[in-house]
Amino acid sequence: MPRVSPIRQRHLEAEASLLPYGPENSPVELVETFGELELEYAAVRKFAALLDLPSRALVRVRGADRLDFLNRMLTRELLGKAPLTPHHTRRSFWLNRKGRIDADLRLIELDDHTLLELDTFSVEHTIETLTNFVFTEDVAFEDATPELHRLALHGPNAFELLQHLATHARGVPLAELNNADVSEIEIDGIPVTVFREDTAGVPGLELITPAERTSEVYAKLCDAGQPLDDDGRMASVHANADTLAARVRLRPIGWHAYNIARIEAGTPLFMLDFGPTNLPAETGVLNDRVNFDKGCYLGQEVVARMHSLGKPKQVLVALKLQGQHARDAQGHARQAVTGAQVFLTGDAGGDVIGAVTSSTISPMLGASAIAFAMVKTKHAEPGQKLTVAAEGEFVEAEVQPALRTLP
Numbered sequence: 001m002p003r004v005s006p007i008r009q010r011h012l013e014a015e016a017s018l019l020p021y022g023p024e025n026s027p028v029e030l031v032e033t034f035g036e037l038e039l040e041y042a043a044v045r046k047f048a049a050l051l052d053l054p055s056r057a058l059v060r061v062r063g064a065d066r067l068d069f070l071n072r073m074l075t076r077e078l079l080g081k082a083p084l085t086p087h088h089t090r091r092s093f094w095l096n097r098k099g100r101i102d103a104d105l106r107l108i109e110l111d112d113h114t115l116l117e118l119d120t121f122s123v124e125h126t127i128e129t130l131t132n133f134v135f136t137e138d139v140a141f142e143d144a145t146p147e148l149h150r151l152a153l154h155g156p157n158a159f160e161l162l163q164h165l166a167t168h169a170r171g172v173p174l175a176e177l178n179n180a181d182v183s184e185i186e187i188d189g190i191p192v193t194v195f196r197e198d199t200a201g202v203p204g205l206e207l208i209t210p211a212e213r214t215s216e217v218y219a220k221l222c223d224a225g226q227p228l229d230d231d232g233r234m235a236s237v238h239a240n241a242d243t244l245a246a247r248v249r250l251r252p253i254g255w256h257a258y259n260i261a262r263i264e265a266g267t268p269l270f271m272l273d274f275g276p277t278n279l280p281a282e283t284g285v286l287n288d289r290v291n292f293d294k295g296c297y298l299g300q301e302v303v304a305r306m307h308s309l310g311k312p313k314q315v316l317v318a319l320k321l322q323g324q325h326a327r328d329a330q331g332h333a334r335q336a337v338t339g340a341q342v343f344l345t346g347d348a349g350g351d352v353i354g355a356v357t358s359s360t361i362s363p364m365l366g367a368s369a370i371a372f373a374m375v376k377t378k379h380a381e382p383g384q385k386l387t388v389a390a391e392g393e394f395v396e397a398e399v400q401p402a403l404r405t406l407p
Contacts, residue, residue, distance in 0.1 A: 011031050073133060
């Protein structure tokens with residue numbers, strides 16, 4: 001049965017538009033937008049934005065041998081010279097024997113257990129396959145998603161809002177929270193775990209809340225951070241600028257606004273931009289997920305062989321669409337949708353050398369169209385001119401120096 005956000009009813013009352021995420025037979029509902037996409041995106045870039053994340057899930061790992069076991073399974077070093085210590089996070093892949101990606105993980109180390117943060121549709125397979133390798137070790141896996149729910153705060157003012165509401169409990173103080181740090185706080189007595197990851201190119205505070213009290217946390221954030229007029233609508237002017245809400249200007253946002261920001265920021269996602277058929281070297285995030293000098297782990301031989309040989313057959317790149325066909329007669333950028341074919345320039349409609357995985361119109365790049373695309377490595381050098389099918393036209397696209405295109 002598909003997961004339902006504990007604050008779904010609140011979204012419906014706010015007349016949010018919802019969209020399915022995941023398999024057709026059991027999708028998770030995400031908020032697409034609350035009806036004001038430009039303002040939602042502006043909240044990410046200029047103020048503070050609150051995002052519900054029912055697409056994310058958590059696996060709890062317990063036992064005295066948990067880190068030793070995970071270190072022998074996953075692609076990142078968790079012990080030795082670079083130990084994963086309490087109140088820190090680390091990104092890693094969980095691979096199969098063929099070196100393909102079974103899950104893209106974020107390990108969150110706490111005092112007495114480890115959380116694996118991952119895509120909700122990776123949970124069952126991850127628990128099953130990891131458990132298959134447990135023999136005598138003191139380690140156990142359980143799906144913690146029914147009892148824990150994910151929210152996120154993005155934006156320059158995210159810290160001010162959360163610090164106003166938070167009481168420090170354990171870990172790194174909020175004021176000192178850097179990427180990969182973890183803070184345990186309370187909001188009016190409700191325990192919340194916070195870790196930082198700037199996936200949208202602005203300060204990003206990722207929240208783990210008790211599922212049964214997520215609605216309270218969400219409401220407290222909105223009550224403290226949203227400047228409302230007398231009719232209960234989001235105020236459009238900076239009235240009472242000395243109040244927290246007027247300074248922070250929090251706005252609930254949907255997936256669409258976050259998706260624009262994360263593509264600009266160069267943040268690819270598992271199940272969207274790469275998936276279970278891909279090798280780590282193809283993802284564009286290899287160095288953030290893999291240590292090449294650690295001991296054995298599942299799939300290591302394939303990873304090491306690929307690393308020593310040099311290059312995979314394909315790799316994820318960022319494209320910027322440009323040229324005479326990049327905009328329609330009204331001056332609007334033509335967007336290459338997911339799955340759009342990529343060709344060599346001069347060979348439009350010929351041999352396909354790749355496909356678009358995510359795309360958006362970038363406000364930070366003058367409303368130009370940008371995209372992630374998986375393309376053949378020999379055509380993936382920065383500056384390479386390619387052609388992409390977009391809205392009935394073949395549009396020139398240039399491979400960018402990095403996945404991040406945000407100025």
